[in-house]
Amino acid sequence: MDMDDDLFSSRPEDPLALLARQDLDPLSFDELDARILALEAEIARIRSHKDTVTLHRSAADALFKR
Template identity: 50%
Template sequence: MDIDENLPRKADDILAALTRQDLDPLSVADLDARMETLRAEIARTQQRRDYAVAHMASAEALFRK
């Protein structure tokens, strides 16, 4: 279980709004653009996560000495 799972989400949470958005009115080009934007955001989020994991590992190694 992730510690953040217990935190309440804001009513205006952009991720929640994104998942509720009706995709039916979007064209194929709009859907392609949306997917490309989401892929870029996933890559950005993954980079930040990788940095946080490495940073935490470095801190743990430092304090274990």
């Protein structure tokens, strides 16, 4: 079984699952570099959102703490 199958098997039509299965062979060197930059930007966006969620969760926990 492929590692991607383990990570994404519960949502086979998830865009991330489709991305992980995409054939990279037709892509040029420049296209691969562009893809890496786009994915790194997406990782940064997700990390930023995760930090925001963590701050909101901490504020809510502090507010409702008895």
